[in-house]
Amino acid sequence: MTTLPDFRLETHFSKWEFKAKYHMTASDAESISLRDLLAMATPDQREAFEGMWLGYTETWGAPDLRETIATTYAEQSAANILCFAGASEGIFAANTVLLDKDSHAIVVTPNYQSHETLPVAICEATGVPLDPEDGWSLDIDRVAAAIRPNTRLMTINFPHNPTGTILPSDRYEALIALCRKHGIYILHDEIFNGLGQTATQHLPFIADVYERGLSLNVMSKSYGLPGLRIGWIACQDADVLSKMERMKHYLSICNSGPSERLTRIALDNRQALLARNCAIVDENLPKWEAFFSRYPDLFDWRRPDGSCMAFPRYKGPEGVEEFCRRLVEESGVLLLPGTIYKSDLGPTPPDRFRLGFGRTGLDAGLAALDAHIMRNRA
Ligand SMILES: Cc1ncc(COP(=O)(O)O)c(C=O)c1O
Known part of the structure; x- marks a missing residue:
């Protein structure tokens, strides 16, 4: 096996995931605490966990x-x-x-x-x-x-x-x-x-x-x-x-x-956990759609089939890489520019970004994103 290159996505997350104020690009659904998970355990499962x-x-x-x-x-x-x-x-x-x-x-x-x-x-x-x-x-x-x-x-x-x-x-x-x-x-x-x-x-x-x-x-x-x-x-x-x-x-x-x-x-x-996480997606998707409908000149949006991710197009003149860089540095909003997904096996779209909508607390992030765009338009 030859040497593996840097893992672009994970390198980007190493830099920003725990530093950015608003993580708007997560591919994982909202987590729960150990306490909440243990509250779902039967008495025997709890004993097996604590006494293991x-x-x-x-x-x-x-x-x-x-x-x-x-x-x-x-x-x-x-x-x-x-x-x-x-x-x-x-x-x-x-x-x-x-x-x-x-x-x-x-x-x-x-x-x-x-x-x-x-x-x-x-x-x-x-x-x-x-x-x-x-x-x-x-x-x-x-x-x-x-x-x-x-x-x-x-x-x-x-x-x-x-x-x-x-x-x-x-x-x-x-x-x-x-x-x-x-x-x-x-x-x-x-x-x-x-x-x-x-x-x-x-x-x-x-x-x-x-x-x-x-x-x-x-x-x-x-x-x-x-x-x-x-x-x-x-x-x-x-x-x-x-x-x-x-x-x-x-x-x-x-x-x-x-x-x-x-x-x-x-x-x-599992059914309860999946139902809870799908309900978060149900709540978040319309909020993103309302956001995109405010900026038809800046974004092309298509509702994804599944998961908690989408890959919309950014149409601003500075390009998606610069948009995402300034967004996280100036306003603390983390998105993933499509360049992270570039491939050595063929062209990938240069103008997309990944967003995630499986986490709670979306409103504050969307407000920061709105404010960033308005500031840059002013
Ligand atoms: C498609 C895909 N496969 C695998 C992984 C890695 O998952 P894990 O964190 O469980 O190793 C990820 C993480 O983002 C992913 O998006």
């Missing part, structure tokens, strides 16, 4: 937790689940286990950077762009054209970071059929599944519908609990799972035991 032994835990993840995770799928059992320290570790393990220098990978652009830079560090990779003129959707014919005899992995992510797109189900089925025909694994980053406006229709998990599918999920986003650092991959392929388990020995070795107990409590209450 703080030694190493099983690399695969606690057996009862894997069983609970399996119930979030239609067809999976605990044996098909491998836990990770967040989604990021799962992305690393999947790419390093499935790819070698002779393989080829296909990724969509724009993307969460590790989905691109990890395959690129290992082997040849082709980017297939999502098309803004087609609702940011994926053209399956373009994927077919990118396939080579040595293509081993296709990575997708719906709802998609940063556009919030959900692939139409007929295209999802066509993609699976295509990959099945060529023996290609699909790593589906499904970490925003369940999040969006209430009653949003999400795709079936890839592990349930494809024998070479790797379903990546985590507590970080739809559940709003990134501090737990518990993620997992569900997969029907026992050999791939076992190789990733051995890769994990080089990474975190095992999960944090207390986090495993807390994740079990959260997943036992």
